[in-house]
Structure formats: C-alpha cells, structure tokens
Amino acid sequence: EISQRLRTIGDMVEQGHRVADIGSDHAYLPTYLIQKGIASACIAGEVNRGPWQSAARQVRSVGLSERIDVRLGDGLDVIHPGEVDTVCIAGMGGSLIVSILDKGIEKLAGVTQLLLAPNVASPLVRRWLLEHGWQLSRERILEEDGVIYEILEAIPGNPTLPYENQEREREDLLEVGPYLWQENSPVLRKKWEQELDKLRSVQIQLQRAKKPEAEGKKQEVSKKLAWMEEMI
Numbered sequence: 144e145i146s147q148r149l150r151t152i153g154d155m156v157e158q159g160h161r162v163a164d165i166g167s168d169h170a171y172l173p174t175y176l177i178q179k180g181i182a183s184a185c186i187a188g189e190v191n192r193g194p195w196q197s198a199a200r201q202v203r204s205v206g207l208s209e210r211i212d213v214r215l216g217d218g219l220d221v222i223h224p225g226e227v228d229t230v231c232i233a234g235m236g237g238s239l240i241v242s243i244l245d246k247g248i249e250k251l252a253g254v255t256q257l258l259l260a261p262n263v264a265s266p267l268v269r270r271w272l273l274e275h276g277w278q279l280s281r282e283r284i285l286e287e288d289g290v291i292y293e294i295l296e297a298i299p300g301n302p303t304l305p306y307e308n309q310e311r312e313r314e315d316l317l318e319v320g321p322y323l324w325q326e327n328s329p330v331l332r333k334k335w336e337q338e339l340d341k342l343r344s345v346q347i348q349l350q351r352a353k354k355p356e357a358e359g360k361k362q363e364v365s366k367k368l369a370w371m372e373e374m375i
C-alpha cells in the first residue's frame with residue numbers, strides 16, 4: 144500500500160494523462176497511476192543512481208516496464224517537450240522544486256497539469272507559479288504519521304490568485320495558500336499552531352540573547368508572530 148500522500152497526488156492526476164514523476168525514488172507513484180488506470184504512460188525520473196535503480200527494480204517487479212519508463216537524469220532533463228501532460232514533483236523542498244522548474248522551463252510547453260508537493264517552503268512554489276504564468280487551481284493539506292503535507296495543482300493560464308483583494312492580501316495568500324485558507328481545515332490550523340509554537344520559542348531565545356545584532360531579527364519575529372496570531 145502506498146502512502147496516503149502519494150495516493151492523494153495520484154488521484155489528482157487527470158484521467159488518461161501521460162505523466163512524468165520527477166524524483167520518483169521507488170516509482171511508487173507511477174506504479175499506482177498505471178495500476179489504477181489513471182495514467183496512460185509514465186516516466187519516472189531520478190538524478191541519483193541508487194533511487195534510479197530502486198525505481199527500475201520496482202517497475203520490473205510489478206511487470207510494468209512497458210508502461211513506465213525509468214530514466215536517469217537531472218530534473219526535467221529526462222523529458223522531451225510535448226512528451227507528457229502532467230509533471231509531478233513531490234517530497235522535496237520548495238526551493239529545489241522551483242529550481243527544477245526554472246532549469247527545465249522549456250520542457251513545460253504542452254504540459255497541462257503540474258502537481259507539486261513541497262515538504263517545506265510551499266510559498267516559494269506558489270510565488271513561482273504566479274510569476275511564470277501558471278494558475279494555482281487546487282490545494283490539499285493532509286497529515287500522515289504526524290507529518291503535515293501540502294499538495295499544489297496548477298494549470299497553464301491566468302496567473303491570478305483566487306480570493307485576492309477580498310479579505311486577504313497577496314502575500315498572506317501566498318504564505319497560507321488561498322484554497323487552504325478558504326477551506327480552513329483542522330489540519331491547516333494545526334500546521335499554523337505548530338509554526339506559532341516554533342516562532343514563540345525563537346522569540347524567547349532572542350529575548351535572552353540581548354545582543355544588539357538580534358534587534359532586527361527580533362522585530363521580524365514579532366511581526367510574523369502578530370501576523371500568525373491574527374490569522375489563526
């Protein structure tokens with residue numbers, strides 16, 4: 144059984160799409176997509192030899208070598224333009240996801256769905272989408288084994304944020320996620336309670352430090368704390 148996180152990503156893929164899973168590790172996501180009849184074909188990309196071999200082994204062991212092409216290479220280097228409809232990048236930090244998208248941007252021509260699951264720094268990913276002509280179209284948040292995950296979907300088109308200029312400013316929406324903010328689920332609230340706790344302990348540390356250099360940082364932390372307390 145694959146994780147609830149990967150299943151959630153898999154179930155967001157458009158029916159019949161050709162999918163590239165970048166940083167596929169064991170190729171569990173492509174395996175799920177083919178076995179469930181969601182994707183018509185998959186590419187599993189891996190930059191590291193170990194995970195690339197695990198992916199190839201997994202694909203062979205389930206007899207899907209005809210449907211899942213396991214390729215060794217950096218980011219979007221493993222796909223040709225027009226070869227896939229959906230690109231999934233999951234289980235890495237937001238800054239790595241953004242650098243993969245930046246480096247391979249010309250490979251995204253013809254891609255009609257992005258599924259991005261940053262394990263940290265999702266605001267960086269939302270901002271990248273907005274600045275590169277991608278419309279954030281769905282967001283999910285879930286908790287599994289005590290860890291909270293976010294999944295972002297984008298489609299080409301109108302790069303605006305939903306709910307902007309209603310009650311929230313653009314920066315706040317990028318930070319929280321517009322759909323997540325609108326939905327205001329218990330998992331989202333838990334995530335921000337945790338962030339709040341972390342930041343409060345940083346503030347205590349800073350207050351103890353009494354260094355003049357810490358002044359700027361103190362102000363920054365107080366500002367962010369005020370913002371979060373207001374938000375949740």
Ligand code: SAM
Pocket residue numbers: 149165166167168169188189190191194216217218219232233234235239243
């Ligand atoms: N996508 C799977 C998931 O969400 O469960 C695996 C996540 S695993 C933590 C991250 C994988 O990304 C590793 O196997 C790593 O080798 C791969 N990776 C890191 N940077 C990459 C890059 N630039 N191109 C392709 N794969 C990369």
